[in-house]
Amino acid sequence: MDEQVQRGKQWLEILLKLMNIPADVQLGRVEENDKQGVSCWLTIDEANLDQGQINALVGKKGDTIDAVQYLANSLLNIGLGDTAPCFFTVELNGYRIRRQAELVAIAQSAAARVRDTGTPEEIKYLSSVERRQIHSILESSDDLTTESQGNEPERRLIVKLR
Template sequence: MDEQIQRGKKWLETLLTLMGVPASVTIGRVEQEERAISCWLTIDETKLTPTVIENLIGKKGETIDALQYLANVLLNIGVLDGEERFFTVELNGYRIRRQAELMAIAQKAADRVRITGMPEEIRYLSSVERRQVHSFLEKSGDLATESEGNEPDRRLIVKLRR
């Protein structure tokens, strides 16, 4: 297994232990993407209470997003371009459920734009979620997406491609 991915697993387990949540982490899906290798780090929830799981995910996924952000920033310091690893932190199926929700939101917005011809605004997404929606819709030859505004009021706009 890739040394950087193993380092990611160890880093997350150490961070969880320091947080008072000693849980093991498994390496999940590893995919070669266009720019880099992407890997899922899944926190084993079998010994965690529902309250601990809820706290690790956080309101609207804020805590798990923060853990994922830290992993991606800290584990790629000093790594050469093209050798970065991108990590997705998963717990209790949260990312999979949220991806399905985001795909449904993106599809509804795309359908409305195609019907009305008017741009559609999607609000209240994290930066990670906005990137996912951009990625879902970039394969559509007839649609374009862009982000507008400043945090915390940044939003994604879906519109017809010109």
């Protein structure tokens, strides 16, 4: 697994270099799960970046950093055979941590409205990764269930009573 994690770090460093972005990559939280593989955070060091470069790397509503993360996870897990995959989270300037807090608040708010009204709640404008995160946030709720409906780019998450 260490080899896969290092490969992810090197891949992101090369990508940043090709983009003319003068940044190092730090390995962050690495969590191993025997069944599902390894989860690893790759944090882009913003020390040598100006705000314009940071904004460009994050993108509008996180689109660019999501695309970089998608590429990392797609390309670096191709052809692993029996080897468990390594799931990468690309972080820059605290974006993922802030967005996770926002997603928790969105999930809790939707859950409260569903419990109060009994009416399913639709959450729009989430990436596939963010929908999966909200599914995970609410999966331990005994009284609620979540499902994705529709097709991209209008795919949405529905929170409803079981």
